[in-house]
Amino acid sequence: MKKSKTTRGSPQAVRGALCLTALLAAMTTAFAGNDGNWTEYTADKAGSRYLAGKGVTAESVKSMKVAWRWTMPDNAIAADNAELRTWVNESTPLAIDGILYSTSPMSTVSAIDGQSGKTLWTYDPQAYKDGTPPNLGFINRGLTYWADGDDKRIIVGTGDGYLIALDAKTGKPIESWGEQGRIDLTKGMRRQVDRSLVAVTSPPIVCGNTVVPSIAVLDSFAIGRQPMKYHPPGDVQAFDVRTGKRVWIFEQPPQKGQAGNETWEDESWKTAGSGNMWARPGCDEELGLVYLPFSTPTNDFYGGHRKGDGLFGESLVAVDAKSGKLAWYYQMVRHGLWDYDLPTSPNLMDLTVNGKQIKAVAQVTKQGFVFTFDRATGKPVWPIEDLAVPQSTVPGERSAATQPHPTVPAPFVQQGVTENDLIDLTPKLKEEAAKILARYNYGPLYTPPSLTKAGTLQVPGVLGGASWAGAAHNPKTNVMYVPSFTIPFGIKIKKENASVYDYTGTWAGVGGPQGLPLFKPPFSTVTAIDMNTGKHLWRIPAGKGPVDHPAIKDLKLDRVGVPRESFVALTDEILFLAPEGTHGVIGLSSRGNALITQASVDEKEPYLYAHDARNGDLVGELRLPGAAFGALMTYRAGDKQYVVVPIGGAGLPAELVAVQVN
Amino acid sequence: MKTHRHLTLVLALLAASVPALAFNAVLPDSAPSEEILADSPNAPTFDLGDRARIAAGKARYQSGCADFCHGHQPALFVDREGLDPEYVYNTIRDGGRGATPMPPWGEVFSSEEIWELVAYLRSLGQW
Structure with missing residues (x-):
């Protein structure tokens, strides 16, 4: 592990600040818990996805019902412009004092009455005027609320690369903020970037007086487009939440003289791009630190042009929220070749480990690990071992000799591939699965992508393990709930003849025999982990899954889990879970920068499930009007508590569905 | 010209992918180089309407093209x-x-085996 020294102020000054901010933090927590607000995309800045939920019980969820449905403005916009088509609807609202604030795939912002589902106002930034955003097109996962007295604002990042501040009461832009209420994020990086190559998909975080937006950069592997020599960099920008003025920039890759620059050989830091932070950061306002989860540098599957560990690729980086100064970091994948981006905001939690109080930060990863650190210093809570990993045979590649493996908690998903992992529910299925496996190269976790056969069978695949759906955490019990799934991907490297790279990657999701998954069930799970001890408490399948498939229905299996990700929201007694819906890619956007997909009309398992948070028992379920495609949230309005599920998009009407759960 | 013909075909596949959709699916600027284009294949050695071949193609499709790509x-x-x-x-x-x-x-x-995949895809459509 390589770590920088902390660079914050004197201990005395920090302690004084701690007293005041701890009090404020405690008040904030109490406010959220008692008033039923969901003030952040992940419930709070700690990423808990938790709200106390008085009266939400194993009994109450037996009579869950749809209270209202809200249709997003995108449907009307797309009806007027046939060029526009969104990805699936991944937009999750906030709830503040009975009012919901929601974005939409096309980055519109609306205020909605929390009891009736009626629209109060809508602001349309027209983020679609230039065309489809990169990678997966129109996606906007949420927005951010900030208040100081009567000054209440909604901050949203858009699909065309702007950051916008609105008056939460009226939906009008804050004219004094940035330039007439908006900031152009394409202009703040060390080189201006093509707008069609960047987008904001995750909501920004406000940490103290600083707002830190995430930004997605064209992932060449996602659409097959050749990476450019000067790909957009992964720089993180930060702004004053009151004025919109830029306060710092954290350059990624680090430039000459900056910590980490030495990990880029042959001056590859000058040209390498991506390595950006598309997931949402975490924030500890008491420590004044913001936690940045970074992704894989360009190109995702071949690093012959960026030899070295390549900081801060796939690193969790803590920086001072006021100055942007590096406090500590930990690189979870060295010289990444697997697209193992840090996919979600970290979970901040106050642990008691062997009698010692630790303010911790836990990062769940695509490859199935939980990395846990003291969030003030970056010191691992439990030992992390450097283990030797298989080496690449692709010419010009120099894969890292070792990769970090946390010893505690244990991995929460299958890692790597052996013949024993193959589905064996019937002899015929096992035989067919072996034939499919024979198409690929395979081995343990971190087996590198390859040139031969159908490439390397990557498990967990590029979509996780844990995914952007993240994990929920109860701050009272310190139990963390990690949804995950096993989706193998075939990563095949191909030689390029007319590219700035000698090799690039192609990919395909890998299925098993007769339309079933390739590996043994469960096909997806939720793992409950006691984070005070690091021990797994229980694991359940996430959803029912294909138990009625003709090849296995006679086995009368119970639940095997959907072979996709699931979204969770947590109350004291209930873990709500909704499996992701299905869709299929049908083409490219007109700008050639994004995949276009069609959501399934006849979804097999469009359900909201309620599990007992203590033991995982299924205690309630509700068939929804469509399958979930975005993160869940829960809130109270009046004396009712609701769980909201984003559905539709990608050819179906994009909606929010509010389910009454008490 | 060979490249151009290929581009046109890919364009046709993407743009006409779902008639109900009106987005224009076109290729990005970078065109494939001439040398990577393979020669045209021989004709299928079996009837593309053969049920056993369609079934074999379907199984192959489900294991390599369905999950997180084209869908089941x-x-x-x-x-x-x-x-x-x-x-x-x-x-x-x-x-x-x-x-x-x-x-x-x-x-x-x-x-x-590729022709069996073609047979399966053909069985889903009207071509």
């Missing part, structure tokens, strides 16, 4: 009209060629 009930091909079997064969064999992330399957499946 692929909107790209259900009720699709106007596709050229040879073009579909070429696309499966050679992959996305820098336009999409689709891998080339020509080193993995035999010519006969």
Whole structure:
């Protein structure tokens, strides 16, 4: 592990600040818990996805019902412009004092009455005027609320690369903020970037007086487009939440003289791009630190042009929220070749480990690990071992000799591939699965992508393990709930003849025999982990899954889990879970920068499930009007508590569905 | 010209993918180089309407093309009209060629196995 020294102020000054901010933090927590607000995309800045939920019980969820449905403005916009088509609807609202604030795939912002589902106002930034955003097109996962007295604002990042501040009461832009209420994020990086190559998909975080937006950069592997020599960099920008003025920039890759620059050989830091932070950061306002989860540098599957560990690729980086100064970091994948981006905001939690109080930060990863650190210093809570990993045979590649493996908690998903992992529910299925496996190269976790056969069978695949759906955490019990799934991907490297790279990657999701998954069930799970001890408490399948498939229905299996990700929201007694819906890619956007997909009309398992948070028992379920495609949230309005599920998009009407759960 | 013809075919596949959709699916600026284009395949050695071949193609499709790509009930091909079997064969064999992330399957499946995939996709559409 390589770590920088902390660079914050004197201990005395920090302690004084701690007293005041701890009090404020405690008040904030109490406010959220008692008033039923969901003030952040992940419930709070700690990423808990938790709200106390008085009266939400194993009994109450037996009579869950749809209270209202809200249709997003995108449907009307797309009806007027046939060029526009969104990805699936991944937009999750906030709830503040009975009012919901929601974005939409096309980055519109609306205020909605929390009891009736009626629209109060809508602001349309027209983020679609230039065309489809990169990678997966129109996606906007949420927005951010900030208040100081009567000054209440909604901050949203858009699909065309702007950051916008609105008056939460009226939906009008804050004219004094940035330039007439908006900031152009394409202009703040060390080189201006093509707008069609960047987008904001995750909501920004406000940490103290600083707002830190995430930004997605064209992932060449996602659409097959050749990476450019000067790909957009992964720089993180930060702004004053009151004025919109830029306060710092954290350059990624680090430039000459900056910590980490030495990990880029042959001056590859000058040209390498991506390595950006598309997931949402975490924030500890008491420590004044913001936690940045970074992704894989360009190109995702071949690093012959960026030899070295390549900081801060796939690193969790803590920086001072006021100055942007590096406090500590930990690189979870060295010289990444697997697209193992840090996919979600970290979970901040106050642990008691062997009698010692630790303010911790836990990062769940695509490859199935939980990395846990003291969030003030970056010191691992439990030992992390450097283990030797298989080496690449692709010419010009120099894969890292070792990769970090946390010893505690244990991995929460299958890692790597052996013949024993193959589905064996019937002899015929096992035989067919072996034939499919024979198409690929395979081995343990971190087996590198390859040139031969159908490439390397990557498990967990590029979509996780844990995914952007993240994990929920109860701050009272310190139990963390990690949804995950096993989706193998075939990563095949191909030689390029007319590219700035000698090799690039192609990919395909890998299925098993007769339309079933390739590996043994469960096909997806939720793992409950006691984070005070690091021990797994229980694991359940996430959803029912294909138990009625003709090849296995006679086995009368119970639940095997959907072979996709699931979204969770947590109350004291209930873990709500909704499996992701299905869709299929049908083409490219007109700008050639994004995949276009069609959501399934006849979804097999469009359900909201309620599990007992203590033991995982299924205690309630509700068939929804469509399958979930975005993160869940829960809130109270009046004396009712609701769980909201984003559905539709990608050819179906994009909606929010509010389910009454008490 | 060969390149141009290929581009036109890919364009046709993407743009006409689902008639109900009006987005224009076109290729990005970077065109595949001439040398990576393979020669046209021979004609299928069996009847593309053969049920056993369609079933074999379906099983192969489900294991390599469905999950997180085209879907198990692929909107790209259900009720699709106007596709050229040879073009579909070429696309499966050679992959996305820098336009999409689709891998080339020509080193993995035999010519006969690719034609079985074509037979399955054809059975979903009207071509």
